[in-house]
Amino acid sequence: MTLLLLYIGYFVYIVLSIIALWGGYCVIMVWRRVSQTRFVDEEDQDEFLGELEQTLATKNYDAAIELCDGDRRALPQLALFAVEKRDLGFAKLRRRVAERFQQDVMADIEHRLSWVGTVIKSAPMIGLLGTVMGMMGAFAKLGGSEQVDATEMAKDIQFALITTACGLAIAVPLVLATASINVRIRKMEDLVGIGLGRLFESLKSILPGS
Structure with a gap:
């Protein structure tokens, strides 16, 4: 036993x-993905949109494509599409752009975040398993011998407490990191929504069916 x-x-x-390690890796990947996808602030996005609107106003589509092609952020790639x-x-283009944003940007972020959520839930449970096993070992020593070695029993109890602490030490920072990432994601979605609104206003006069 x-x-x-x-x-x-x-x-x-x-x-x-x-x-x-997996939870930390997923948090870092999501953080980087969001940082690479969004503009720093609305002023930075407005500067890009101003240049894009000038090219669209003159129907210089090659210049618009060139402006967007080298920029890997979400809005320029959606504008390129x-x-x-x-x-x-x-109407069809607006729907396709929204679908592409969900598929190419949000799906990857949500996939990574789902793994972080799994780690947050599983770490305390694994720690609790260690707690149960440690206490089982302590009680086994207590019930299996008339003279109990306090040092050996203390090791089992220590193991039980350490695993619980480790599970919580993994989960709590990831909860805080996930909350911070969700704030960044909402800001990104708001900026992209504003940017797409301006983009389609610029395209409205030149697209068929508008």
Whole structure:
């Protein structure tokens, strides 16, 4: 029984380490993805839109495509798609652009965030498993011998408390990081929504069906 609990203890520590690394990696990837996708602020976006509106006003589509092509942020890529597919018509194009934003940008971010959520839920549960196993080991020593070695029993209780603390130490920072990322995502969505509104106002007069 003691050997089994020892192996389970190692297993719990390994699993906690793996999910901690995976959760941290996903948080970093989502943070980078959001940073690469959005403009720093509305002024930065307005500057880009001002240049784009000038090219669209003169129907210089090649210049508009060149302006957007090298910019990997969400709005320039959506604008590039809109200009290249302008023959679709206003209503259909607007729907396609919205779908593309959800598929190409938000789906990837939400996928990564779902993994962070899984880590947040599973880390305390794995820690609780370690707690249960540690207490089982302590009670096994307590009930299996008339003279209990307090040092050995304390090790089992210590293991139980450490795994609980590790599970919480993984989950709590990830909860705070996820809250911060969600704020950044909402700001990005607001900026992209404002930008797309201006883009389609510029395209309204030149697209068929508008």
